[in-house]
Amino acid sequence: MEFDLTTWSQVRLAQVERALEDWVSVDIPLGLDHGAPAALVDAMRYAVLDGGKRLRPLLVLAAHEAVASAEPHGAAAALRAACAVELIHAYSLVHDDMPCMDNDVLRRGKPTVHVQFGEANALLAGDALQALAFELLTPLDGSVDGETQARLCALLARSAGSAGMAGGQAIDLASVGLALTETQLREMHELKTGALLKGSVLMGAHCGRPSTKALAALDAYGAAIGLAFQVVDDILDVTADSATLGKTAGKDADNDKPTYVSLMGLDASQAYAQSLLDQALGALDASGLSNTVALQALADMVVNRAS
Amino acid sequence: MEFDLTTWSQVRLAQVERALEDWVSVDIPLGLDHGAPAALVDAMRYAVLDGGKRLRPLLVLAAHEAVASAEPHGAAAALRAACAVELIHAYSLVHDDMPCMDNDVLRRGKPTVHVQFGEANALLAGDALQALAFELLTPLDGSVDGETQARLCALLARSAGSAGMAGGQAIDLASVGLALTETQLREMHELKTGALLKGSVLMGAHCGRPSTKALAALDAYGAAIGLAFQVVDDILDVTADSATLGKTAGKDADNDKPTYVSLMGLDASQAYAQSLLDQALGALDASGLSNTVALQALADMVVNRAS
Numbered sequence: 292m293e294f295d296l297t298t299w300s301q302v303r304l305a306q307v308e309r310a311l312e313d314w315v316s317v318d319i320p321l322g323l324d325h326g327a328p329a330a331l332v333d334a335m336r337y338a339v340l341d342g343g344k345r346l347r348p349l350l351v352l353a354a355h356e357a358v359a360s361a362e363p364h365g366a367a368a369a370l371r372a373a374c375a376v377e378l379i380h381a382y383s384l385v386h387d388d389m390p391c392m393d394n395d396v397l398r399r400g401k402p403t404v405h406v407q408f409g410e411a412n413a414l415l416a417g418d419a420l421q422a423l424a425f426e427l428l429t430p431l432d433g434s435v436d437g438e439t440q441a442r443l444c445a446l447l448a449r450s451a452g453s454a455g456m457a458g459g460q461a462i463d464l465a466s467v468g469l470a471l472t473e474t475q476l477r478e479m480h481e482l483k484t485g486a487l488l489k490g491s492v493l494m495g496a497h498c499g500r501p502s503t504k505a506l507a508a509l510d511a512y513g514a515a516i517g518l519a520f521q522v523v524d525d526i527l528d529v530t531a532d533s534a535t536l537g538k539t540a541g542k543d544a545d546n547d548k549p550t551y552v553s554l555m556g557l558d559a560s561q562a563y564a565q566s567l568l569d570q571a572l573g574a575l576d577a578s579g580l581s582n583t584v585a586l587q588a589l590a591d592m593v594v595n596r597a598s
Numbered sequence: 599m600e601f602d603l604t605t606w607s608q609v610r611l612a613q614v615e616r617a618l619e620d621w622v623s624v625d626i627p628l629g630l631d632h633g634a635p636a637a638l639v640d641a642m643r644y645a646v647l648d649g650g651k652r653l654r655p656l657l658v659l660a661a662h663e664a665v666a667s668a669e670p671h672g673a674a675a676a677l678r679a680a681c682a683v684e685l686i687h688a689y690s691l692v693h694d695d696m697p698c699m700d701n702d703v704l705r706r707g708k709p710t711v712h713v714q715f716g717e718a719n720a721l722l723a724g725d726a727l728q729a730l731a732f733e734l735l736t737p738l739d740g741s742v743d744g745e746t747q748a749r750l751c752a753l754l755a756r757s758a759g760s761a762g763m764a765g766g767q768a769i770d771l772a773s774v775g776l777a778l779t780e781t782q783l784r785e786m787h788e789l790k791t792g793a794l795l796k797g798s799v800l801m802g803a804h805c806g807r808p809s810t811k812a813l814a815a816l817d818a819y820g821a822a823i824g825l826a827f828q829v830v831d832d833i834l835d836v837t838a839d840s841a842t843l844g845k846t847a848g849k850d851a852d853n854d855k856p857t858y859v860s861l862m863g864l865d866a867s868q869a870y871a872q873s874l875l876d877q878a879l880g881a882l883d884a885s886g887l888s889n890t891v892a893l894q895a896l897a898d899m900v901v902n903r904a905s
Contacts, residue, residue, distance in 0.1 A: 327760035328789075331768035335760065386725060389698075391717035410698035414721070415768050418693060421728050422759030429752035440748035445736035452729030453634035453642065461638035461722050482635075 296588035300349055303373075307348045308340070310374050314427055315339050315420075327419070334408040334416035335423070339381045342399040346520075346593070347380050347491040348373035353585035354495030354509055360582035365498035367434040372443050372494040375424040379451050379487060382420035385413050387460065421451065442497050450490030459483025463548070471549040477518065484524075485517030492516075492586075508578030512571045516590050519567035523594055525550035526560050531598060568594040603895035607656055610680075614655045615647070617681050621734055622646050622727075634726070641715040641723035642730070646688045649706040653827075653900070654687050654798040655680035660892035661802030661816055667889035672805035674741040679750055679801040682731040686758050686794060689727035692720050694767065728758065749804050757797030766790025770855070778856040784825065791831075792824030799823075799893075815885030819878045823897050826874035830901055832857035833867050838905060875901040 317332045355369035388395040388403040389410060396406050405413035428435075428443045435443075449455055459482030466479060492513035496506060529552050551560040571590040575583040624639045662676035695702040695710040696717060703713050712720035735742075735750045742750075756762055766789025773786060799820035803813060836859050858867040878897040882890040 327765045328769050328772070330772055331760055331765055382725075386721055389721065391696075391721060411771050412768065414693055414696065414698060415764050415771070418689075418724070418728065418758075419760040419764035419768075421725065422755050422762070422764060425732055425751055425755035426759055429748055429755060431752060437746075437748040438744035440751065441736055441744040444732055444747065444751045445738060448729050448732035448736060451725075452733055453638055453726040455729070457722050457726035457729060458634045458638055461719065461726075462635050464718050464722070465635070465637055 294584040294588055296585070296592060299585055299588070300345075303349060303352045304345055306370060307345060307352075307373050307377070310370055311339055311377065314374060315378070315423065331412065331415055331419060334404055334412045335420055337407060338385045338404050338416055338420065339378060342401070343377070343381075345377060346589070347376040347487060349589055350488065350491040350513075350516075350586075351376055351495035351498075353589055354492045355498045356495075357509075357578075357580045357583045357586055358496045358499030358501045358505060360580075362500060364500055365435075365439065367430075368439050368443065369495055369498040371427045371430065371435065372447075372491075372498055375427045375443070375447055376450075376487060376491045376494065378420045378424040378427070379447065379456070382417040382424075383451075383456055383460070383487075385417040385420070389413055392460075392464070424451075439498065443494050446490050446494050446497065450486045455482055455486035455490070456484070459486065466549055468547045469549065471554070473554055476549055476551065476554055480518060480521040481514070484521050485514065488517035488520055489513030502579065505578050505580050508574045508580070511574035512578075512586065512590070515567045515571035515574065516593050519564050519571065519590070520593050522551045522560055522564045522567065523596065525552045526557065526564065527596075527598065528552070529557065564594050601891040601895055603892070603899060606892055606895070610656060610659045611652055613677060614652060614659075614680050614684070617677055618646055618684065621681060622685070622730065638719065638722060638726060641711055641719045642727055644714060645692045645711050645723055645727065646685060649708070650684070650687075652684060653896070654683040654794060656896055657795065657798040657820075657823075657893075658683055658802035658805075660896055661799045662805045663802075664816075664885075664887045664890045664893055665803045665806030665808045665812060667887075669807060671807055672742075672746065674737075675746050675750065676802055676805040678734045678737065678742065679754075679798075679805055682734045682750070682754055683757075683794060683798045683801065685727045685731040685734070686754065686763070689724040689731075690758075690763055690767070690794075692724040692727070696720055699767075699771070731758075746805065750801050753797050753801050753804065757793045762789055762793035762797070763791070766793065773856055775854045776856065778861070780861060783856055783858065783861060787825060787828040788821070791828050792821065795824035795827055796820030809886065812885050812887050815881045815887070818881035819885075819893065819897070822874045822878035822881065823900050826871050826878065826897070827900050829858045829867055829871045829874065830903065832859045833864065833871065834903075834905065835859070836864065871901050 315336050317327055317329050351373040352369055355365065359365060384398060385404045387393055388398055389405050396403055404416060424447060425444055428447065429440050451457060459479055462479040463483055489510065492509050496509050528550065551563065555563065568590055572587060575586055622639065622643050624634055624636050658680040659676055662672060666672060691705060692711045694700050695705055696712050703710055711723060731754060732751055735754065736747050758764060766786055769786040770790055796817065799816050803816050835857065858870065862870065875897055879894060882893055
């Protein structure tokens, strides 16, 4: 029977949405003494709930299933990790949309957080979402062992930080109007989007009990799809319209940002994306893991998506 | 022999400064694949190094020493925790100073980060400092056991997040021009500054092997000095000048922010701060810990400081 990514995703996304609904809330079940103020949580929920493809959570869950199919372990951790990576992604979008960054007013077809709630609340909501990601990874109820909590925090912090996503954004900011080489462009994207995508795969794997061989393969898979994601993003920025994307198309070109399309042209960018897909699938073949069908389908979706 | 806080602090601060110097760097020894971009790290270092009283790191180290004096344990973790709380504090100042928040141009006698590096870099530097705090708490070199890493991350995330510091800032933001009750003002400050101060004490304690009794006492100590810190801040805002404070004095009154002084008057605020000091010292007496002299001296400093 052929694998149906849509059906597979629907089941997982229902779990993720329900968990985010519960965990991004005023009555945070993880807090020490206090609940969180409603006004801040409103902005956090607006940023997170009911939107986005949830690619990162799906990567977490698919990687976990690939590793845990032989020896079930770590489902509670995987759901927390899936939500945590989405919170990091959501916070990065909130801050990235702010006037001092990309100054974008439209995101997923809705006003951006700072348009809806004001800049100060957008800033704080982003900050609080980052902290909440680490709250989710460190439950006090014993549902996730300490070693796993620590490993997940280690991976998430490094994926999000100065040598990961935030670092990539800083390079991106400094690169506007500059002619980058392909190496420089790749390094920027490996940090800006690649680090968290790869981090999602590795966090999912670490919720199970991965072999060294499987980890190395999933690392290569994560690196390939992380880069492919950005190449395809650059392609879609010139080939798709704003309605399909749910955000402003053509923005990178307008802002004189270096992209794969501007560097190597449209055809070569599309060929490059396909070769990265082949690399990702090849890594899965070499992983020694038997249940990689969801990871395969997600890689295909990353490269062949329309938005 | 009487305890000399200045000498005690000098030794600890030298360790903390050296560690921050090493850890807030381009060549982050904790990263996965990449170093961090120099431009971003410049802004991060500017925000963190060579400035501030380092009260939170000193609380971490003093609480650790109180717990670990009988059974030495966790010195590596305590130094990391000391640096991590300072990174969270530093990031909160960077974001708090931004134009969309307090719009402050002077901090510790220097131009604020967004004045020096631009708003976008200030935003990203703050974001990256928060992530780096969790990187520091989760070393990959085996120097801190997984259980301790997880516990420290749990405490820090909750101290910093929506039910802690960020939540308190959101309440503060929403309270400008409003007449708060003392209860509302206390709740705001318990989150805004109290959570991270108390979190510092508890993180230090958890680097050792605290008894339940000691933890409860240190929790009460942390709550008392956390609140006292803010009461004294409000007092100094009207009694000290900008040069002494290293920041703009009289700012809260100018901004029509509710303060303890505006609510209960100067004399009653000073009496309240002293009563909180008594509470803090009483909690230490009841802790069953023998080596609380540094914690005592820090509580005294919090209440009787001149800046």
